[in-house]
Amino acid sequence: xxxxxxxxxxxxxxxxxxxxxxxxxxxxxxxxxxxxxxxxxxxxxxxxxxxxxxxxxxxxxxxxxxxxxxxxxxxxxxxxxxxxxxxxxxxxxxxxxxxxxxxxxxxxxxxxxxxxxxxxxxxxxxxxxxxxxxxxx
Numbered sequence: 139x140x141x142x143x144x145x146x147x148x149x150x151x152x153x154x155x156x157x158x159x160x161x162x163x164x165x166x167x168x169x170x171x172x173x174x175x176x177x178x179x180x181x182x183x184x185x186x187x188x189x190x191x192x193x194x195x196x197x198x199x200x201x202x203x204x205x206x207x208x209x210x211x212x213x214x215x216x217x218x219x220x221x222x223x224x225x226x227x228x229x230x231x232x233x234x235x236x237x238x239x240x241x242x243x244x245x246x247x248x249x250x251x252x253x254x255x256x257x258x259x260x261x262x263x264x265x266x267x268x269x270x271x272x273x274x275x
Contacts, residue, residue: 162268170265171236174258178243181254182206209246217242237266 186205190198221238240262248255 166265166268170261170268171240174240174261174265175243177254177258177261178210178247179206181247181251182209185250209250210243213242213246214239234269237262237269240265 182205183202186198186201187193190201192198217238218235221235240258244255244258244262247258
């Protein structure tokens with residue numbers, strides 16, 4: 139007798155819910171990943187501005203580039219590498235690249251600011267669930 143695992147039954151339940159609420163899952167699954175990354179960039183710009191106190195100084199541009207690479211680019215590159223490695227070996231059961239990117243952005247910002255990071259984690263979780271519901275895992 140074949141028995142489905144709990145993760146496949148959850149994915150099936152989310153997909154069936156998503157098929158009956160197609161408009162909601164499509165909008166959320168397509169917009170929240172990019173909103174999460176945009177909020178991460180906005181937080182980075184405001185964080186650097188709070189430390190430098192000027193948008194027009196050369197120090198602002200320098201700090202923005204350095205912090206942008208450290209806080210966003212490196213974690214996103216590592217997340218994409220890990221996601222690609224597991225996606226090839228797990229036959230697509232690993233979360234999508236978008237989910238990995240959102241998790242990386244939320245984790246990196248959480249290390250600097252817990253409140254902003256928690257908000258981004260919730261956006262990432264909601265978006266990841268909507269990706270599964272929309273059938274885009």
